[in-house]
Amino acid sequence: MEINNVTWMACSDIWEIGHCLMLIKRLIAFSSKPFRQQSTLFRKKFSTEFTDNDAQYERIVHESGVCLRLPTGSAFRGGSTADRVSVGASQLEGQNVFVIHPKVRWGANSAPSNTTPELMLEEAVALIRTLPGFNVATSVLVGTDYNTKKKLIWGGGRLEALMQHKLKHSVTAIMVNVDMLTPIQQTELTAYFGVPVYDRYNIVLLIFKLYAKTREAHLQIALAEIPYIRHRLKFLDHDSDATPDALHVDQAVTSLSHGKADKYEILRLREHSLRKKLKAVMEAKQDELESRGEKGAHATTVVAVIGYTNAGKTTLVKKLTGAKHIFGEDRLFATLDTTVHSALLPSGCRVVFADTIGFISSLPVTLFASFQATLKHVVNADLLIHIQDLSHPNVNAQRDNVIETLHELGVRKDLIENMLTVGNKIDKLDGGEVCLDDVIEKHGDKDQLQLISCENGFGLDGLIEQIDQKVQSMTGARLRRLKLRPDSPALAYLYRHGFISPHSPPTPSDCEKFLIVDVLMNDDQFAKFRTHMPRKLKAKRVDS
Numbered sequence: 358m359e360i361n362n363v364t365w366m367a368c369s370d371i372w373e374i375g376h377c378l379m380l381i382k383r384l385i386a387f388s389s390k391p392f393r394q395q396s397t398l399f400r401k402k403f404s405t406e407f408t409d410n411d412a413q414y415e416r417i418v419h420e421s422g423v424c425l426r427l428p429t430g431s432a433f434r435g436g437s438t439a440d441r442v443s444v445g446a447s448q449l450e451g452q453n454v455f456v457i458h459p460k461v462r463w464g465a466n467s468a469p470s471n472t473t474p475e476l477m478l479e480e481a482v483a484l485i486r487t488l489p490g491f492n493v494a495t496s497v498l499v500g501t502d503y504n505t506k507k508k509l510i511w512g513g514g515r516l517e518a519l520m521q522h523k524l525k526h527s528v529t530a531i532m533v534n535v536d537m538l539t540p541i542q543q544t545e546l547t548a549y550f551g552v553p554v555y556d557r558y559n560i561v562l563l564i565f566k567l568y569a570k571t572r573e574a575h576l577q578i579a580l581a582e583i584p585y586i587r588h589r590l591k592f593l594d595h596d597s598d599a600t601p602d603a604l605h606v607d608q609a610v611t612s613l614s615h616g617k618a619d620k621y622e623i624l625r626l627r628e629h630s631l632r633k634k635l636k637a638v639m640e641a642k643q644d645e646l647e648s649r650g651e652k653g654a655h656a657t658t659v660v661a662v663i664g665y666t667n668a669g670k671t672t673l674v675k676k677l678t679g680a681k682h683i684f685g686e687d688r689l690f691a692t693l694d695t696t697v698h699s700a701l702l703p704s705g706c707r708v709v710f711a712d713t714i715g716f717i718s719s720l721p722v723t724l725f726a727s728f729q730a731t732l733k734h735v736v737n738a739d740l741l742i743h744i745q746d747l748s749h750p751n752v753n754a755q756r757d758n759v760i761e762t763l764h765e766l767g768v769r770k771d772l773i774e775n776m777l778t779v780g781n782k783i784d785k786l787d788g789g790e791v792c793l794d795d796v797i798e799k800h801g802d803k804d805q806l807q808l809i810s811c812e813n814g815f816g817l818d819g820l821i822e823q824i825d826q827k828v829q830s831m832t833g834a835r836l837r838r839l840k841l842r843p844d845s846p847a848l849a850y851l852y853r854h855g856f857i858s859p860h861s862p863p864t865p866s867d868c869e870k871f872l873i874v875d876v877l878m879n880d881d882q883f884a885k886f887r888t889h890m891p892r893k894l895k896a897k898r899v900d901s
C-alpha cells in the first residue's frame with residue numbers, strides 16, 4: 358500500500374511539474390500570437406462570462422447614447438438575461454412624437470421618382486403608430502438643399518421654425534425620417550431640441566423588440582442593435598468623421614487605446630455568443646422540421662412568400678395552407694419570425710410555404726442581414742412569391758425596394774427571375790369594382806402579375822395552379838399510373854415514401870384483380886423505385 362502511495366505521490370508530482378511546464382509553454386505560445394489571435398482565444402475561453410454580463414452591456418448602451426428603450430409595461434418574454442435586448446437605463450411612459458421628413462430638393466438625393474415625400478412621411482407616421490405609447494403629435498415635411506448630411510440637417514431659420522412647432526405641440530421626442538442619423542447629427546439635434554431624437558433604424562429596432570415572440574427573433578434583434586451601438590461609440594471615441602456606412606469595428610479596435618478597445622471587445626464577445634446561441638436555436642428548429650417530415654424526400658420544395666411589410670404575406674400563407682396559428686394583422690412588422698406550413702398542391706406535390714418578415718425602405722441592409730437565420734428560408738427557397746399590396750399608394754416604390762433588398766441580401770439571381778409576382782388586396786381598389794385592364798396597365802402585364810384578394814378569395818385558384826405548374830417544372834415530377842397486385846411490395850414502398858397522396862388513394866381495376874395507383878414522381882425517383890421492385894413494372898403517364 359505504502360509503496361503504491363509513494364508511487365502515486367511521485368506520479369502526482371511529475372504530473373504537477375509536467376502540467377506547469379505545459380501551462381508555461383502554452384502561455385509563451387499565447388503571448389507570442391498576434392493580438393487578433395489572442396483575442397480569438399480569449400473570446401472562446403471567456404465568451405460566456407463576458408457576454409452574460411448584462412450590466413456591462415447596459416453601461417455601454419447608456420454610454421453610446423442610443424435610445425433603445427421600450428415603453429413601460431413591455432416585458433421580455435422568454436430567454437436568458439443574456440439574450441435580452443437592451444431596454445436602456447430607464448423606462449419611458451411613452452412619447453409625444455414630432456415626425457419630420459427632410460425633403461431633399463435638388464440633386465441625386467432628392468426623392469426617388471417612384472414615390473413622393475408625402476408618402477415617405479406617411480410611412481414614418483405609420484412606423485411611430487406601430488409603437489404603443491408613442492403618439493404622433495405632429496408631422497411635417499421640411500425642405501433641405503442637396504442632402505441630409507449637414508450637422509443639424511437644416512439651417513438656422515428652419516431649425517427655429519421647427520423649435521416653435523415643437524413647443525406648440527408639447528413634443529417629447531423627435532423622429533427624423535432618415536435611415537440612420539450620423540452620431541454627430543443625433544448628438545447635435547438632441548442638444549438643440551432638448552428631447553430624444555430617433556431615426557428609422559432606431560424606431561424599427563424598437564418595434565422589433567416590442568413584438569418579437571420567439572427566442573430566435575430576440576437573438577437576432579439583439580444582434581441587430583450591436584452595429585448601431587458600435588457606430589455611435591466610434592463617434593464618441595472622437596472619430597467625428599464616422600459615416601453611417603462605418604459599421605465595422607475592426608479598424609476602431611486597432612486604433613483605440615486598450616481601455617477603449619475593451620468596450621468593443623465586450624460587444625464582439627456578445628455578438629459571438631449571440632451567433633452561437635442563434636445557430637443552436639436554428640439547428641434545433643431544423644431538426645424539428647425534419648422530424649415532422651416537412652423536409653423529407655417528398656417535401657423538399659420550399660415556397661417563400663416575401664414582400665413589403667403589411668402586403669398580406671401571412672394572410673396568403675394562411676389561405677393557402679389553412680395554418681391555424683398564424684394571423685394577418687393590420688400593423689407594420691406583424692411577422693418577425695419565419696414560420697413554415699406544409700400543403701398539398703392539386704398535382705399531389707407536397708410543398709412547404711414559408712411566411713417571412715416584411716421588408717421596408719430606407720433601412721441599412723445590415724438590419725435585415727441580422728435576420729439571416731430567419732431569411733435563410735428566403736435565400737434557400739426553391740420558389741419565391743412576391744406579394745404586393747396593390748391598394749397602397751406607394752406600391753411601386755415598395756415593389757422596387759423589395760427587389761433591391763433581395764439583391765442586397767444575396768438572393769440568387771435565378772430565384773429572383775423565376776419569382777411569381779402577386780398583386781393583392783384588389784377588393785380594395787375602386788370600392789371593389791376592379792377594372793382589370795386598368796390595374797394591368799398601371800402595375801404590369803397580366804401574365805406577370807397574378808391578381809388576388811385574400812379577403813374575398815379572388816384569384817387564389819389561379820395562383821395555386823401557377824404555383825403547382827412552377828413546382829412541377831422545377832422538380833420534374835409527373836403523374837404516373839401504376840397497375841399493381843394488391844399484395845405487391847411496391848404498395849408498401851409507395852406508402853412508406855409518401856408517393857401515394859391521401860387525396861387519391863388506390864382504386865380497384867375493372868377486373869378487380871389489380872389496384873390502380875396514381876403517383877407523382879420525377880424520373881430519378883421512378884428509376885429508384887423500379888430498382889427496388891422484384892418484377893418489371895409498367896407505368897403509364899397520366900396527363901392531369
Ligand SMILES: Nc1nc2c(ncn2[C@@H]2O[C@H](COP(=O)(O)OP(=O)(O)OP(=O)(O)O)[C@@H](O)[C@H]2O)c(=O)[nH]1
Pocket residue numbers: 664665666667668669670671672673684685686687688689690691692693713714715716781782783784785809810811812813
Ligand atoms: N382588404 C384586404 N385586406 C387584406 C387582404 N390581404 C390581407 N389583408 C389585410 O392586410 C393586413 C396585413 O396583412 P398581413 O397578412 O398581416 O400582412 P403581412 O405582409 O404578413 O405583414 P407583416 O407581417 O407585418 O410584414 C391585415 O389586416 C389583413 O387582414 C386583402 O386581400 N384585402
Ligand SMILES: [Mg+2]
Pocket residue numbers: 670671672685691692712713
Ligand atoms: Mg406577416
